[in-house]
Amino acid sequence: MSVNRRDFLKIAGMAGSSLLAGAPGRSEAAVAGVEFYGLLIDTTKCIGCRSCEEACNEQNGLPEPEVPFDRESVFETKRDTSPGAYTVLNRFPNEKDPDNPVFVRRQCLHCCQPACASACLTKAMEKTKEGPVIYNKDRCMGCRYCMIACPQDIPKFEYGSAFPYIRKCIFCYDRLKAGERPACVDACPEDATIFGTRRELLEIARTRIYENPDKYVHHIYGEHEVGGSGTMYLSAVPFEQLGFRTDLGTTPYPEHTSGFLYGVPLVFVLWPSILIGLNYLAEDRNKEKNHEEEG
Amino acid sequence: MKRKGNDIERPRKVLQGVRDFVRFIASEMKPKGKIWTPFNVISGTIIAVGIVLIAIRFYMGLGAVTNLSQDYPWGIWIGFDVITGVAFAGGAYVLTFVVHIMKFEKYEPIVRVTVLNGFLAYVFYAGALLLDLGRPWNVVNPIIGNSFGLSSVLFLVAWHFLLYMICEFIEFSPAIAEWLNWEKTRRIVEKMTIGAVIFGITLSTLHQSGLGALFLLAPAKIHPLWYSYYIPVLFFVSSIFAGLSMVIIESTFTHRIFHHRIGNRLRASHDDILLGLAKGCIGALFAYLFLKVIELVHGGHWGLLATPMGYWYLVEIVGFVVLPIFLFGAAIKRRNVRLVQFTSFFTAIGVVLNRLNVSIIAFKWYAPVRYYPSWIEIWVTLAVISMELWVFRWVINRMPVFKEHPAAKEAMDDITPVGEVVRWKASAS
Numbered sequence: 137m138s139v140n141r142r143d144f145l146k147i148a149g150m151a152g153s154s155l156l157a158g159a160p161g162r163s164e165a166a167v168a169g170v171e172f173y174g175l176l177i178d179t180t181k182c183i184g185c186r187s188c189e190e191a192c193n194e195q196n197g198l199p200e201p202e203v204p205f206d207r208e209s210v211f212e213t214k215r216d217t218s219p220g221a222y223t224v225l226n227r228f229p230n231e232k233d234p235d236n237p238v239f240v241r242r243q244c245l246h247c248c249q250p251a252c253a254s255a256c257l258t259k260a261m262e263k264t265k266e267g268p269v270i271y272n273k274d275r276c277m278g279c280r281y282c283m284i285a286c287p288q289d290i291p292k293f294e295y296g297s298a299f300p301y302i303r304k305c306i307f308c309y310d311r312l313k314a315g316e317r318p319a320c321v322d323a324c325p326e327d328a329t330i331f332g333t334r335r336e337l338l339e340i341a342r343t344r345i346y347e348n349p350d351k352y353v354h355h356i357y358g359e360h361e362v363g364g365s366g367t368m369y370l371s372a373v374p375f376e377q378l379g380f381r382t383d384l385g386t387t388p389y390p391e392h393t394s395g396f397l398y399g400v401p402l403v404f405v406l407w408p409s410i411l412i413g414l415n416y417l418a419e420d421r422n423k424e425k426n427h428e429e430e431g
Numbered sequence: 432m433k434r435k436g437n438d439i440e441r442p443r444k445v446l447q448g449v450r451d452f453v454r455f456i457a458s459e460m461k462p463k464g465k466i467w468t469p470f471n472v473i474s475g476t477i478i479a480v481g482i483v484l485i486a487i488r489f490y491m492g493l494g495a496v497t498n499l500s501q502d503y504p505w506g507i508w509i510g511f512d513v514i515t516g517v518a519f520a521g522g523a524y525v526l527t528f529v530v531h532i533m534k535f536e537k538y539e540p541i542v543r544v545t546v547l548n549g550f551l552a553y554v555f556y557a558g559a560l561l562l563d564l565g566r567p568w569n570v571v572n573p574i575i576g577n578s579f580g581l582s583s584v585l586f587l588v589a590w591h592f593l594l595y596m597i598c599e600f601i602e603f604s605p606a607i608a609e610w611l612n613w614e615k616t617r618r619i620v621e622k623m624t625i626g627a628v629i630f631g632i633t634l635s636t637l638h639q640s641g642l643g644a645l646f647l648l649a650p651a652k653i654h655p656l657w658y659s660y661y662i663p664v665l666f667f668v669s670s671i672f673a674g675l676s677m678v679i680i681e682s683t684f685t686h687r688i689f690h691h692r693i694g695n696r697l698r699a700s701h702d703d704i705l706l707g708l709a710k711g712c713i714g715a716l717f718a719y720l721f722l723k724v725i726e727l728v729h730g731g732h733w734g735l736l737a738t739p740m741g742y743w744y745l746v747e748i749v750g751f752v753v754l755p756i757f758l759f760g761a762a763i764k765r766r767n768v769r770l771v772q773f774t775s776f777f778t779a780i781g782v783v784l785n786r787l788n789v790s791i792i793a794f795k796w797y798a799p800v801r802y803y804p805s806w807i808e809i810w811v812t813l814a815v816i817s818m819e820l821w822v823f824r825w826v827i828n829r830m831p832v833f834k835e836h837p838a839a840k841e842a843m844d845d846i847t848p849v850g851e852v853v854r855w856k857a858s859a860s
């Protein structure tokens with residue numbers, strides 16, 4: 137799409153929003169210079185022990201897992217997160233080193249400009265200033281638009297319940313506010329998942345790649361994907377082989393709809409005036425016609 | 432002065448008034464006409480079973496009755512009931528534009544019934560949204576709550592649904608006032624009509640396109656042939672011919688049944704009206720086709736046309752956009768009203784196809800397990816449609832919906848089949 141059109145709408149939109157309440161706001165996450173917290177997950181260090189899954193389960197009071205945490209058989213099928221599991225570990229073959237399969241944790245990436253939060257009409261999904269994307273369950277109306285929007289398909293819905301909620305990782309937000317790290321970080325015996333500010337983590341990630349150029353693919357998943365995310369990954373094999381979507385682009389998702397939203401105040405100002413104008417013209421025309429018919 | 436007497440008289444009068452009113456409403460509630468007609472039996476069964484199914488849905492959760500999954504959070508209750516239903520309700524804003532703004536009086540006789548249809552469509556089809564919400568009691572949150580998701584397109588759509596329903600109610604309320612014989616109220620609401628129309632058209636523009644804009648947030652999940660930045664505009668333009676073709680279909684039914692009852696003027700103009708609407712359809716279809724071609728060129732997805740999804744795309748475009756343009760063209764040239772009616776059906780199917788494509792069929796076209804609606808989802812959808820028809824019939828049988836103009840009060844008896852029965856929606860309501 138042409139940049140000009142969008143820029144035009146933005147300028148027009150800003151003019152409009154000063155006139156009208158309810159004009160679209162920029163995603164609060166877009167505010168530059170905020171130190172978001174995040175996680176760096178180094179898949180080369182992960183040994184597949186599922187300690188993170190177990191810690192997450194305990195922390196969030198989730199139901200017993202289908203396959204106990206000490207059972208290896210769980211890796212025979214690819215699992216997805218679910219209302220009962222906010223993080224799951226999957227095993228992928230390693231083409232570089234067939235004896236050492238790769239284990240990858242899958243959970244919410246806490247995008248810098250989250251699609252889920254920009255989709256949510258009640259602010260139940262909310263990007264906090266610390267970085268985590270949290271879920272205010274009392275506001276949610278269960279429309280599941282966040283699920284449509286999330287590029288990673290992370291929010292999960294409790295279809296089996298008459299009083300359902302959306303479920304996903306919330307970065308142990310309560311622990312974070314109490315000055316603690318997320319439970320999964322504390323549980324990881326290999327430091328495969330580490331905690332820090334996004335800036336620090338990016339530095340660590342880059343350093344690791346520079347120091348071991350042959351070991352890692354030269355890409356940090358989550359640095360730029362859909363505008364960047366709080367949780368980022370390092371890997372030894374290309375990310376598309378690990379079940380990551382690599383076709384998402386770098387545009388933050390809220391920008392896909394901001395053009396439309398900026399156009400809204402415009403229509404609100406222009407349409408009524410145009411309609412009233414047309415109405416005058418039409419009345420004139422009818423009057424003239426009647427006149428002619430009479431005359 | 433008689434002031435004192437009035438004070439005592441007043442409450443009694445008011446009481447009497449209320450009593451009369453209640454009695455009137457009660458008498459109007461009673462069914463008119465035969466009860467055991469095939470239409471009633473079938474639709475009644477659908478509704479009765481539907482209500483049971485809806486109860487189960489609220490008791491056991493969505494998973495118990497729908498095929499929705501973590502991969503497909505939206506099924507036909509959203510894709511068909513809400514998104515397609517609202518497109519078809521577009522006839523109301525198009526016709527109010529033509530009649531109240533552009534002052535084409537030719538279409539005046541069908542405005543009321545169209546607005547009624549639009550209003551009921553919003554009440555029932557947008558209302559069907561409540562069935563689909565996991566926590567429907569929280570639907571008030573974005574309206575009253577402290578939690579305005581201002582960056583959400585859905586927030587906009589929700590508000591516009593609500594406001595637009597109010598607008599349509601105002602537009603229709605003169606008919607209600609006439610039915611109740613509230614002359615003063617009628618004069619007041621009549622004056623509000625033009626404001627409601629202007630506001631309503633603005634709202635419609637925004638939420639018809641807004642329904643499309645919802646899907647802008649899923650660029651990686653919708654097949655590239657259907658995903659584009661044009662979706663909002665495409666939804667808006669297609670709501671014009673969706674609405675118009677629905678008006679033609681609807682008037683085909685009601686008019687056929689009323690044909691011998693309707694006043695000469697309306698009878699004479701009916702064919703003219705339909706042909707005029709067909710012209711409107713052609714215009715909108717052309718604009719739509721044009722946008723679709725630009726979008727295809729712009730997106731550069733020519734290669735994808737030679738894939739199974741591409742063939743499906745061509746079916747939608749060639750079969751249900753290009754072909755209707757030709758058919759409507761031929762119909763107008765030969766003044767063939769039947770062909771206009773047939774083509775409207777055709778066009779409407781195309782709109783259904785398009786909305787389902789965007790929201791369900793082309794959505795996660797790559798998913799290993801696809802979504803198909805469960806029989807319960809389909810049944811409940813049919814129940815919602817049946818309920819709407821019942822209410823529609825109830826209103827038609829009681830209120831002066833087919834009246835042309837408030838000034839033409841005398842002519843009304845000639846035109847309005849008050850208390851008469853629409854046979855297909857007919858018999859009892």
Ligand code: SF4
Nearest residue numbers: 244245246247252286
């Ligand atoms: S990964 Fe999905 S759920 Fe998590 S913040 Fe990003 S958009 Fe939201």
Ligand code: SF4
Nearest residue numbers: 256276277279280282
């Ligand atoms: S399901 Fe809940 S959290 Fe998700 S978009 Fe709807 S209201 Fe927001």
